[in-house]
Structures are given as C-alpha cells and as structure tokens.
Amino acid sequence: MKKAPTTIKDIARILNISTSTVSRALNGQADINPTTKKEVLALVEKLEYEPNHIALSLKQRKTHIVGVIIPETENQFYAKTISGIQEIATEYGYNVMICQSHESHEIEKNSVQMLVSSQVDGLIVALSTETKNYEHFAKIYQKEFPIVFFDRICEAFDTPKIIADNYDGSLKATEHLIDVGCKRIAHIAGPQNLFDCHQRLKGYLAALKKHHLPIDEDLIIYSNFRKENVREYTSTLLDLPTPPDAIMAINDATAIEMMHIIKERKFKIPDDIAIIGFNNDYVSGYVDPPLTSIEFQALEIGRQAASMLMKELANESFSTGKKLVKSQLIIRKSSLKKH
C-alpha cells in the first residue's frame, strides 16, 4: 500500500497560505515574498514534495511524453535508435514511452491508439513489416498529430522522415562486389513494402545496371526475416545450375547464418562466394571470415528523428520530406575475393 504523496495543498495548509502562493514559490516567476518563498522551499525539501506531472499534464494539455513505436528492442539498430531519441528528448525535457510492434500490424495499431490515449505529445515511428495499410496513422495525421517516421517510413504522409541512405549503401556494396570481380551477385531482399528494404533492392539493381550486368531473377530472393527460412534461401541459391559468386544479404544476422550453411556445403568464403550484410552488428568483425557490412548511424538517426519532433512540438519548424543519413561500407574479409 503506497502512502499518499505530499501535495501542494499539504504545504499550503501547513504554512497557512494558499495553494497559489505555493505554486508561485515553486515556479519562481510571479511576485512572491522572498521569505514566504524560502519557507515553502524548506518545507518542500523536508516533505520531499515532488510535483505531480499528471496534474500538470491535464492542466496544460501537454504530457511532455513522446511515444516511440519500433519493431523490436532486440534489434541492435533500433536499440541504438532509442538511445538517440532519448538523448534528445531528455535534453528538451521530454520523456519517452516505447512500444514494440514485434512486426505485427495489429499491435502497432493498438500501440498508436494507446499512446494517443495516453496523450503523448507526438509519435516517432518505424513501421512493422506487416504494415501495408496506414489508416491508424491517417486518423491521427489528419488531426494534425505530430508524427515523425524513421527508417521504416511511410511515404503517404507529409511528415518529417529520417532514413539511412540504404540506396547509396546498397549501391556502393554492390559496386564493391563488382570491383572484386563478382559477376553473379545474389541479393536476399527484404519485404518490399518496407522502405529501407525497397531502397536496398533498388541500389542493388542500379549497380548492376550501371555496370552492365544482367539482372537474374533467380538471384533475388525475398526474405521475411525469419531465421528458420535462411537455410532454404541458401540452398536455393547454391543449388542453381550456376550458383552465385556473391550474396548481399538483407542484414548481418542473415549473412552470418548463411555463411554457416555455405561453409557446411564446402564453398569457400569469399573465394567461391563473397558475402555482404547490412547493419554492421558488433559481432560482424568477429565471425569467420569477418563480414563486410553496411553501417548505418543508428544513434544519429534516432537523434535526428527526435530533433525533428521536438522542433515541431515547439512550433519552430515543420520540415516535411525525407532526410538521409549517410551510410558507410565497412569492408572486411568476407568480400575480398582474390582475382
């Protein structure tokens, strides 16, 4: 059983003054007798009074909480992103309420509703894999509820959008493979409704085209991110009449799992098949062979997303349109084919 906390009223009663005076003493701005103020502050200290944010929120119709919806905290990328968001939010005096969609459209929808009901002042969102219908956002967007999308963005709305430059990262990675002599480059693509995955595929295709390599549909496999399907994807590729000489997987986890299976099948990495992943997970430098990967600045993306929202909440600016955050190719042994 929790004890009732000290309120402004308690202070007022004890000091025989009105609650408004206490409020003034606490907030400092208005006219107030320095002596009264000192007394109040002393009692506040003694009684360990803590202001009740809820009451304030109700009064001001502003909770100073931002809602965040991401697919999974277990995903390093989103975990870092959260840190970036919190860093900026804290700076602006905001708190963060995080929901995970677990890649479910239904959960995402409920989270939006719950966060809105909780009166969060704005939303920062990376869409779930399943989300192909945006009504739950449309509903609040048309009420001018502040939303910022990042990474898994929704192009349907005119909100700020922060994304890693997946297109450029993918393009550079593919060109790197072409550089080291690969001719049949496979791509394990992600669900194409996800903006980032779509950009990766586009970057891959652009690189092939630029270097006049044929596009072979057999070399493009659409993954659903499920680990248990990786073996199947890998086998499909290895069993082709002419297997690929390089694979660019949709992420490091998939790449690492594939490397495992490829080695089982006695193919040499990178000499038979070069491998590249996306995300540059911290382990990628430690697997055998070390994995070439495209690194995204997750922390920076989180920071920028939060900054955009903070600015919008402060009515400072209202920048819609996409903002790209640079990505970087980290070259390691898994793609360094001798030629």
Add this chain to the structure above:
Amino acid sequence: MKKAPTTIKDIARILNISTSTVSRALNGQADINPTTKKEVLALVEKLEYEPNHIALSLKQRKTHIVGVIIPETENQFYAKTISGIQEIATEYGYNVMICQSHESHEIEKNSVQMLVSSQVDGLIVALSTETKNYEHFAKIYQKEFPIVFFDRICEAFDTPKIIADNYDGSLKATEHLIDVGCKRIAHIAGPQNLFDCHQRLKGYLAALKKHHLPIDEDLIIYSNFRKENVREYTSTLLDLPTPPDAIMAINDATAIEMMHIIKERKFKIPDDIAIIGFNNDYVSGYVDPPLTSIEFQALEIGRQAASMLMKELANESFSTGKKLVKSQLIIRKSSLKKH
C-alpha cells in the same frame, strides 16, 4: 497545431445528456438505457473519441504505467528483458516507461525522480554499474513505493528480486573447464558491487575450491566492462610466467574480443587456452571457434519481474526475497580442449 480532441463533454452536449451518462455508457457496468448507450457508442465511433488516460490517472491516482530503469537498451540481455516486461505489463493493462541509466548513478537517480513525478505505479530496476549508494531508492522504498529489482539487484531492501542463477552458471562453467583438464583458470570478473558479477566470482571460487585447485590472485582480473581495456587484461594474463590454460570472461563481448587478441598472439583456442563467456549472445555460435557461454533466460527474467510487480500492484501477494531463474551452460568448441 494539434486539434482539440473529442471529450466526453462534447458527446454529452451533442446528445443532450449528462457527462456521467456518457461515462456510464462507455464503462458499461452501471445502469444505463440500452438506447442511450447505443447512441453514445455511435457518436463515440463517429467522432473518434479516445478516452483521456491522463484525466483518469489523476482521478484514480493510478497511471497504469510502470517505470523501468536499465543500464542500456543496446545490451541484448536488457533488450530481451524489456520484451518480457512489456509482454506481461500489456497483459495486465499496463504501459511501460523505459529509462536507461547508461551505467551512471546520477542519471539513474534522476530517472527515479522523474518516473516518480510521472506517477508511475511501480518501478522495475536493474542497477547501474556506478550505483553504490541506494538513497534514491531508500527514499521511495520507505514510502512503500512498489519496486522490483532484477539482475543487478539491491539487497538492502525487502522487495521482490529476480535474478539469473549466476552462481550456479559460473560454478558449472568452471567445473566444465576443470573437467576438460584445465588447471589454471583465469576469470575476468566484473565490478563486485554488481550482484550478478559478484555471484559469478563466487561460483568460480567455489568450483576451484570444490576441486581442490589453488586460487591464484593473478588469475582474477576486475574489469570495468570497457572494451578498450580488454587488450590490457588479455596481455596481463598472457604475459604471466605461467599463462592460464582457460579464461572465463565476464561476458561474451569480452570473451570474443579476447579471443581475437589471443589468436593474434598465436595461442591456440581451446588447446592452449579454453574460453568461456557469459550471456550467449546470438553471435557466439558463429565466432571462430564457436564460443562456449552461459545462457540466461532474459525474457523469462523480464516476465517474472513484471509479474511480481503486477501482483504487488494488485495487492495479490508481496513476495520479497530473491527468485532465481535457471541458467544453462552452452558448450561449444572454444572450451573443448583435447586431453
């Protein structure tokens, strides 16, 4: 500029009824004319009315939010833990507000204050590395504020505590090393104010004692978790007159980094030096050689911590004392010395 949301008052005005009737229609329990109810519900639908949780919270002095303080979301273990907490909290109709201490005592202290001011109904906490003074918790504990500690627990308070069985995990891991013939087993220990790290050291020492191996202080190194110091720890061990024939590192990240350096120095793993880590990060199965590790059931720990809190909030039970969640030794090549 956000538009003002629909309130219960709006509905009442339009329908020419009182707000309490609307409230009753919405909550369903009390007597209410089915027709009136239908009208209200229809309008609620049409106007997209969403109840204001803040108003409810103020009224009921219960926010249905639990605060969570963890060191880092980037840490896989805590990321999973969050998922477990959220799973249970959601089940009970609670939301979760997450703060990261980033291993700072100061930030942890501020987070506690902020969460309490935000009127969260309870707290789930894993302490920061820096935290050696518990006053910020004592203050709320004595007000009977519900707290559950997990993993990095604080023994000073009579609250529920959920921890992975680090002692047993460490004991088993050390015995496994002894089994495969190791005689000079080193331990990279963590800060001893952290409960889990302390238990790991105790398990290690217990195993040595049980098997009548001498305890060599040179073989115990106290780490601060900083990646940049790992090289130094490794060198210290390798440069000993008689280097260790096994190392049990405080976590997989450290173990993997050490493996790297050990290989640079041309020691063979596991034949010269066997390696074991803690946590069983998803990559540990993929490094070269695959890393033996102790796995903790992070999800389960999160679930149990949340369950304990939910029960306390429902006044169902008040179990203080530690609850252990089993850990498991995952044996891989890095510890399989031939003998």
Add this chain to the structure above:
DNA sequence: CTGTTAGCGCTTTCAT
C-alpha cells in the same frame, strides 16, 4: 435510468 455535484493536483486569471 439519469442528472447534479464534487474532486483528483495543479496553474492561472482576477481581485484584493
């Protein structure tokens, strides 16, 4: 079955 009223903790005019 429904309306009236008071109040949750706080700020903020408006008086004094």
Add this chain to the structure above:
DNA sequence: ATGAAAGCGCTAACAG
C-alpha cells in the same frame, strides 16, 4: 504580495 475561484477530463457518490 497573496487569496479565491475556475477549470483541465473524467468518475462516482448521491439524489431523484
């Protein structure tokens, strides 16, 4: 410099 009163959105006694 301070107090009284209203109100943020909602629920819950109480009265009818």
